[in-house]
Amino acid sequence: MRRVPVPALLLCGTLTLAVSCGWGGDDGETGSAPGAPTGVTAAAGSATSVHVMWNAVSAEAGVSGYEVYRGPTKIKDVPGSEHMVDVTRLRPSTAYVFTVRARDADGRLGPPSREVRATTPAAVAADRSAPSRPDGVRGRTTGSRAAQLSWEAATDDRGVVSYDIHQGDTKIHSVGGTQTATVVTGLRPGTRYSFTVRARDAADNVSPASAVVRLTTAPGDEDGRGTAPTGFRAAARSEAGAHYLDLSWVPPRADGEITEYEIQLDGRPATSLVWGGTAPRGKASYSFYLGREDGVRHRVRIRAKLPDGTWGGFSAERTVTTGG
Structure with a gap:
């Protein structure tokens, strides 16, 4: 059967291609600044602290560090090898807004991440009793x-x-x-x-x-266990004479949000998906155009970019046939 090439898609919105909507930096120099960090989360750690996390920007961007902002004010510099920080000396019962920007070795700053919010709990007067030790670890x-x-x-x-x-x-x-x-x-x-x-x-x-x-950890190359999407399903769908591929999966569990995926079709990368808003933690789904020819057989699988910036393992591979 003849393989039908998959056309590139450009979807600037809640779900985007990883290469779309680029940022050229703000310094006018040759080259481009790093992209905006994705998967940013903020959670109160105490009445006076918030734990902020984000997904590491791809190593290809040459990230040397991150800047963490509370509202418009930069409050922390974090090395490029880290992607989390505890923001301390906050006020109890107060709502805060945080963003993160990546900086490359030349000092170029990428765009800010999406805003995330966290509210510190109320202070407790004269509380000097620590919690019990977590058991059953x-x-x-x-x-x-x-x-x-x-x-x-x-x-x-x-x-x-x-x-x-x-x-x-x-x-x-x-x-x-x-x-x-x-x-x-x-x-x-x-x-x-x-x-x-x-x-x-x-x-x-x-x-x-x-x-x-x-x-x-297991020796040797990564085998993908534990970092691959599960429950992966693929089905070909026809509409108005065209064929589409409908995909669904459950994101792998990780220490942060999974915001980016690579879909591989017939052994080659077909598209990379990035959630610009809140990424799904339960079932995720996506559809894209396959072509207009009947009887074309495709193999498809998917993998996630983990919060540490590395790719996880591939899902199980599924086979679909257009017009079948």
């Missing part, structure tokens, strides 16, 4: 680059606001106080890791560390 590796961690909820006389995840002595992640599981990505193959979890309350009292979870 468990973990397992999923392939060579990811690990799943879970724990039992800690207790506190005023309530747990967040949990801090540490890799060795370094805090690498924070999740809300109602969450008792997370996925850590960006690990190295064949490497031994140690993780602990601490609970934090609104007064910034921090619990003792949980028991240590020691995990070793």
Whole structure:
């Protein structure tokens, strides 16, 4: 059967092509500035702090650092190797707006990310009691680059606001106080890791560390387990004499938002999708044009760009036939 090439699409809106809607920078120099960070989230860590995370901008952009803004004011400089920060010395019971910009080695700043909002909880007077230590901490590796961690909820006389995840002595992640599981990505193959979890309350009292979870990632090249989209479905649809491919999948779990995907058709990249607004956490779907010829057989699969800026594993491959 003759293969029908897939035309390029340009959709500047909530769902876009990764290469569309480019930003040329604001300095007039040759070359282009990095793109806007995606997947930005903000969550209160205590009555006086907010944990801000974002997806690492592609390494090809030569990012040397990030600038974090509260409203119009720059408040933090973060190295390019990191994509999260704790913003401290905030006021209790206050709403804040944050954005992030990437900066390259030449000092060019990309556009700001979308705005994200977080409200700090009320302060609790004379609270000096730390939450209990999180018990029942468990973990397992999923392939060579990811690990799943879970724990039992800690207790506190005023309530747990967040949990801090540490890799060795370094805090690498924070999740809300109602969450008792997370996925850590960006690990190295064949490497031994140690993780602990601490609970934090609104007064910034921090619990003792949980028991240590020691995990070793699988050796060799990434096999995709644990970082691939699941439940991947593909169906050919005909409308007004043209054929379209309808796709649906469940995003992989990761320590942040999944905002970008690559769709591979017949062994070659067909398009890259970027959610400009809130990315789906449950079922995601997308459709694109295949051509007008009947009886053309296609193979399709999809992979996600993880919050650390690396590509996850490919989904299972599906086969469809136009007009079938």
